[in-house]
Amino acid sequence: MRPPLRTVALLAAAVTLVTGCSSGDDWSRPRPRPTAIGTLGPGFIDPAAPPAPEETVTPRPGSWSGVRPSKGYRVVLLTMGDDRPTRALVTAVKDWAEDEHVDLRTVVADDGHDLVPSITRALEMGPDLIVSAGNDLVDPLALVTPSHLSQQFLVVGAELAEPTHNVTAVDWSGASFRGEGLGMSSTYDPDSFTGERCAAAIRAGVAAVLNDLTGIVIWLDRH
Template sequence: MRPPLRAVAVLAATAALITGCSSGNDWSQPHPRPAAVGSLGPGFLDPSAKPAPEDTIKPRPGSWAGVHPSKDYRVVLLTVGDDRPTKALVTAIEGWADDEHVDVRKVVVGDSHDALASITRALEMNPDLIVTAGNDLVDPLALVTPNHLDQRFLVVGAELAEPTHNVTAVDWSGASFRGEGLGMSSTYDPDSFTAERCAAAVRAGVAAVLTDLTGIVIWVD
């Protein structure tokens, strides 16, 4: 018996939530532990002191360019919203994934009420990294991330007020939304989400995660 048209439409809509630049690999199969290929350049970090949890570092521009993910790096792009800053972040993340030949699956959150379920769906995919774009994910992430310390998260263009060691954020003066009722930063500027700034933020953040500099905020002004 053919399924009702409504059921078909629902299934199609659900499938559309998970898309991406996938190589077609079966993520249920084990793969080598991800590693950094290359190394951070001078000025990314003070070599005499590793940053403490929740510290903010300000790397020298481009000091992250020499770090790349190892083969078969698995990333879930978790995103919500269709505002211009979020679209710019998504474009930058997808561009980085194409350049680095990263296996990316996208989970699109329908609205803020679906955020927790969408984060759970991303976790169930067992990626090496979950990268998020969209301010409406900040508060749900603050609830979920402390309970999944083995999963690494990268928040781009925003940050959690009290991140655990598995959450890394990349921010700049025109971004820095922190959630938890704190409201939008007084310096928030949607025009600061340029293609160049977003691309730099993604690469700096991934470089930090790959080199085990997690649980911190990276400032890319």
Template sequence: MLRPTLLAVAALAAATALVTGCGTGDDWSKPHPRPSAVGTPGPGFIDPSDPPGPEATATPEPGSWEGVSPSKGYRVVLLTTGADRPTASLVRAVKDWAAEEHVSLRTVAASGAPDLLPAITRAMDMHPDLIVSAGNDLIDPLATVTPNHLSQQFLVVGAELAEPTGNVTSVDWSGASFRGEGLGMSSTYDAASFTPERCAASIRAGVTAVLSDLTGIVLWLDKV
């Protein structure tokens, strides 16, 4: 019979092996297959005969995004800043979605204004399949960075860039609609509109668009 000390060592070794095994499966330094959509958008997501062009706004039918999931191994960086309630609601929705869809999620949080651009760089340096942005203070820095990194896909939830390039997709609604560039907060801004249901819909609808190659557009979720 193993003595208590030996039992403790064996238990520690087993736990270490388990943690190491999990970490190896989540090693972003290794290449992985190009991500794809599992499932297809439902009726009303977009009009297939007349898909939205660059910088266009589309209004998908509620729930039309529910049938789409990312393929196994989808790598996402949640880029965020701010502790306000709307941002916190978006962050929670992204994390819940990642857990439900078994997405490999990492988080980069900018610590303040001087760290906004460096935080975007840190996120891009991870080479994720998608960077999801939550927090209005990131909008202007993203407008500066994204046109120079067209191979990196970005998804902005709860706000939008005034002039997005084809690698930036946004999900917005009347109560959000922050666009940066010194325009100030929209007159229709309503923090109460960042409900758990709408925040959850924003990440699912946005990822559905990205996985369906409907990028560089704004999805408008007033119907949620």
């Protein structure tokens, strides 16, 4: 027995809606390269002397606030750890993504054995940017990122000791974990991971990446 025509029509409409939502979330589809909306304010860098790779810059507070990503910016938040600083960074990234209508997905490393595999999972998603939050990811990123130079990474609240040009970091004296057996900085202070500073970290870092100021360390001690 055939279903009533009205039932068929409703089913077809439901399939169309589901298909539409899925296609909108499909990162495998090609699209234009994301761009920066807005411009960096005075004092972010010295335009007459752009920073060299691995250089540290200390931008004027708020000089990044006029920059946001274009619509549909695809970001993977890569995270490991449940300590208070990591939770503060994760919250800041998620709040920023919601405010700026960023297409955000999250990859969580389950344990120490899952660190490199978690980076691989993030890479396979093909995002515009991978944002890392959590000190445990620093050494695995140092291992993996030189082999994926076309993928942009942003490390918030820590930095790589010798970053390649595709790894940008946002750090401050209360954070400044660098991995590679260097141990925790003597100035490390979990209380420095305030909501305000973590929010500044993600916004300043993304503003730099969108303006092709990559491979540098952005220092926020003036914030």
